[in-house]
Amino acid sequence: MLEPVLVLNANFEPLNICNTRRAFGLMMTSKASLVLNGRGFIHTVSQKYPRPSIIRLERMIKRPRIQVKLSKREVMRRDNFTCQYCGQRASRLTIDHIVPRSQGGEHIWSNLVAACPTCNHRKGGRTLEQAYMRLLRTPAEPPSSAAYIYARHLTQNEDWIPFIEGW
Numbered sequence: 001m002l003e004p005v006l007v008l009n010a011n012f013e014p015l016n017i018c019n020t021r022r023a024f025g026l027m028m029t030s031k032a033s034l035v036l037n038g039r040g041f042i043h044t045v046s047q048k049y050p051r052p053s054i055i056r057l058e059r060m061i062k063r064p065r066i067q068v069k070l071s072k073r074e075v076m077r078r079d080n081f082t083c084q085y086c087g088q089r090a091s092r093l094t095i096d097h098i099v100p101r102s103q104g105g106e107h108i109w110s111n112l113v114a115a116c117p118t119c120n121h122r123k124g125g126r127t128l129e130q131a132y133m134r135l136l137r138t139p140a141e142p143p144s145s146a147a148y149i150y151a152r153h154l155t156q157n158e159d160w161i162p163f164i165e166g167w
């Protein structure tokens, strides 16, 4: 009952992800309807119910466009778990403030990159110019597309892809 279920707004825009239990609650109270039953059925003594993969809200919910929340994990993901200085794909990466906080650098997408411990240590509390180091690419805020935001769910839930693309 805890599998992820994609929740679509009334206009089919991907809204969020809930679990099967919550999806059932929304369907039973007619707040949402089944869009895709990709997971077979749940049997009770007298009935069987489709196990939803995607549901859609009956009433439109207004909310601002989803954005990727700035976090260490999301910076790593944006940078493809690759040190942005030497290009090494390391399992133990750190976050580097390109302009160090001690020099007024902000905690924002464009000032954060994934760095291996060696490069981070080498750069120390210096700017790129001061450390004579170069970035592989200029960091920016990642796209706020549904495909990017829900990417980690799509390998497990390929049936979501047509409903995610284009948003």
Ligand SMILES: [Zn+2]
Residues within 6 Å of the ligand: 083, 084, 085, 086, 087, 088, 115, 116, 117, 118, 119, 120
């Ligand atoms: Zn490195």
